[in-house]
Amino acid sequence: MPELPEVETIVSDLNKKIKNATITNFWSDFSSAIKGVTLAKFKQAIKNKKILLAQRVGKNIFLHLSGGKTLHIHLRMTGHLLFKNNLSKKNNKNFQDKVNQYIHHIWYLSENKTLEFSDLRKFATIHLLETITLKKYLAEKKIGVDAMSAEFTLAKFTKLLIEKPQMLIGILLLDQSIISGIGNIYRSEILFSAGVLPERKVLSLTKVEQKKIFQATRKILQLAIKLRGTSDSDYRDTSGASGNFQKMLQVYRRDKTACPNCQKIILRKKLAQRSIFYCVNCQK
């Protein structure tokens, strides 16, 4: 559920709230989320390190620390990073929401601040890497070009499409190794906006359709970032608050209801085991 706009919201908030804070300690009751290193070594590596910058690539969060280490956090389906200080611990009602109650890891920061990691389904992961190996790490993890990066241009998109002629466009948009950041919510919204059916083969797309999909991707993700993401159910920002893009959803989870454009019934089907929503009249 946290897709590119949700992760972007979190990362930009983290840069406002915890940049330059020092990690004083770390606690976890679910250390199997921490990959490739023991809890003790992890703790030792990050203790007394300063948080220099939060960075986003696709749905991935990177926290660059002093001393040349970087934390890689993936929220998967239900991960929430909650920033708390003395005041908000007392006054912020959002933190009492049930969805924010599944705290499994806590970074203790200077000045009594904490970064608390709530994760209901416990799918989220934390890796520790050397900052200088980031580029290599992204390649190893097969994290594709970020959908909102300057590098992702229409020319780049077209090039990526040429490499996968047999793929269905609805599946391609979800493949993080090709383009990173688009999840199940936004792929349906993007294809609806572009007027293209999800099951179209990439090689069947006209130049005009390719351009429409590219532009719809930028437009929808940009608006969703502006509205601080979609809280269809679980997603919350670093203050535990919901986003606003759910009000803008045209097709996602709106099956059996009238298409906002033509009033025909929105359909839902499974594409590679994942739900997809579309209008057969507005999408060709």
Next chain:
DNA sequence: AGTTGTGTTGAAGA
């Protein structure tokens, strides 16, 4: 009360 589905993704099997 048991079954099914859920926004993610990596690994295993075909």
Next chain:
DNA sequence: ATCTTCAACACAAC
């Protein structure tokens, strides 16, 4: 290679 299935886990909805 590439596609499908399953598994990680907890909970809501049926």
